[in-house]
Amino acid sequence: MNNRTLNTLSTLVRRELWESPVAFKWAPLGISALILLFVVFSLIIGGRFDAEMAFTSDMLRQLAEQPTEQRRLIVSGALFSISAIFFQIMLLIILFYLAGSLFDDRKDRSILFWKSLPVSDGMTVASKLASACLLVPALFFGAIVLTHVVLLLIATVYGLLAGVNPIATFWLPASLPRLWSVMLLGMLVQALWLMPIYAWLLFCSSWAPRLPILIAIAIPAGLAIAQHAWTLITNFSLPGFNFGLIMLKRLGSGVLPMSANIEFGGNLQSIEFNEELFMNHATVLGYLGRLEMWIGLAVALLLLFGAVWFRRRATDG
Known part of the structure; x- marks a missing residue:
């Protein structure tokens, strides 16, 4: 290139x-503003019932005394939990964006204008995919960093009022470089993990006559139902293979630490809750070694070729 x-x-x-x-x-930015407003509003309301900050100060001192x-x-767990809101909304935005990205050009009849430019259809499809895999995660990551810093600054003010060391109590335990690097790496690997779903949405968007998001959902759902019905009728099934369930499992599992699969024998006490549960680079990078990752990328490549093919033959009708 x-x-x-x-x-x-x-x-x-x-x-x-x-x-x-x-x-x-x-x-x-709106999500960040809402989270910060909620935190500030909660502190203001809490201050009405805790006029001298006795309860708040006591809680902060107890935190400072913890190992x-x-x-x-x-601290890092609280910051990561707040980030989960960004991750979930980001994924929804990406899915709806991809479903309409190629369809909207045909819907508003602007496709002829874009085709008149010296840009190939493959480059157009690649730009949609790059926006979903790189641009959107980068912007959401910036908002997450901003939210974390402002929250820690608010905690610093309250920590100083409580007489605790904010650096030792909040900033150092936050492990920001490690936390942010895991999140950023998770976003990039997640884009690869979800690539077949992204490519499927682009493929449907390239040819669907209307409502591409519904068509993208209806086809795998219909195949899953038909496969299940065939299994009931013929008593023949492919173990562990159901097209619709595979897509749902891939979409639901993700690779971000917050959505990592935790295996335990039905007993929550068997899970060791520590920062390695959600701040582990090896867990994220481990997805690159999975066979499912590379099968998904191969399927995504075929779907992207299909999206380019339909885009090349599309008209304003």
Whole structure:
């Protein structure tokens, strides 16, 4: 890939940002603002019942007296839990964006204009995919970092008022470099893990006459129901293989530590809750060695070729 191709792809990705500012820019900032407003509002309401901050100060002092590992689990775990809100909304935005990305050009009849430009259909499809896999996660990651820093600054103010060391109590236990690196790595690997679903949505968006998101859901759901009905009628089944359930499992599992599969023998006490549960680079990178990852990427490649083929033959009708 030469510099000219990269410049073209970068320009097309910026175009996607320009066309979808609400979903890409304002949504993560809005989530951040709502979380911070909720925290500030909760502190204000709590202050009405805790006029001298006796309860709050006591809680902060107890946190400061906890062992280092316990403080890291509490602080970094709280920050990661807040980040889960961003991850879930980000995934919804990406799914709906991809489902309509190629369809909208045909719907508003702008496809002829874009086809008149010296940009290949493959580059257009690649720009949609790059926006979903790189641009949106980068913008949401920036909002997550902003939220974490502001929350720690608020905690610093309350910590100083309570007479505790905010650096030792909040900032160091937060393990921000490690926390952020795991999140960023998780977002990138998650994009690869969900690539077959992303490619499926682009494929449906390239040819669906209307409502591509419903078509993208209806086809695997219909196949899953038909397969289940065939199993009931013929008593023949493929063990562990159901097209619809495979897609749901891949979508639901993800690779971010918050959605990692935890295996235990029906007993929650068998789980060791520590920071390694949600801040482990090896857990995230382990997905790259899974056979399912590479099978999914191969399927995604075929679907992307199909999306380019339909895009090349699309008209404004």
